[in-house]
Amino acid sequence: MRRFLMMTALVAVCLSGAVTFVRADDAAKASDRAVTNAACPMDGAATNAKYRVEYEGQYVYFCDTSCADAFKADPKAAIAKLSAEDTAAIEKNTTCPISGEKIGSFTNRSESHGKLVYFCCEHCKAKFDKEHPAT
Numbered sequence: 001m002r003r004f005l006m007m008t009a010l011v012a013v014c015l016s017g018a019v020t021f022v023r024a025d026d027a028a029k030a031s032d033r034a035v036t037n038a039a040c041p042m043d044g045a046a047t048n049a050k051y052r053v054e055y056e057g058q059y060v061y062f063c064d065t066s067c068a069d070a071f072k073a074d075p076k077a078a079i080a081k082l083s084a085e086d087t088a089a090i091e092k093n094t095t096c097p098i099s100g101e102k103i104g105s106f107t108n109r110s111e112s113h114g115k116l117v118y119f120c121c122e123h124c125k126a127k128f129d130k131e132h133p134a135t
């Protein structure tokens with residue numbers, strides 16, 4: 001019996017150690033997977049980085065696949081339901097984060113923390129990509 005108790009205690013220690021490790025790992029991954037809008041434009045639920053659609057040059061995030069699919073039928077109506085904060089979050093940047101210049105063609109872009117970032121030229125994009133390795 002005493003032997004059994006010791007084994008149980010050992011297993012419990014091992015398990016709690018494993019759980020702590022998994023939690024830390026999940027937290028690190030979640031912070032990497034940023035989103036633009038926090039609320040799903042279809043039903044207001046929390047968005048998930050896995051479900052996104054590109055709309056007018058920026059990613060819009062959803063809570064699941066069915067909301068992402070439903071969005072495509074009438075994106076304008078869905079966007080109109082977003083909060084002011086989320087609406088601002090899905091607008092693409094119009095000035096270059098490297099040079100501060102206006103962005104003309106929107107052809108030079110990179111993905112950073114779940115967002116599309118636009119640059120005035122390919123040189124600024126190259127500089128940004130070097131400073132912000134893709135996660």
Ligand SMILES: [Zn+2]
Binds near residue numbers: 040041044045064067
């Ligand atoms: Zn949804």
Ligand SMILES: [Zn+2]
Binds near residue numbers: 125
């Ligand atoms: Zn530039």
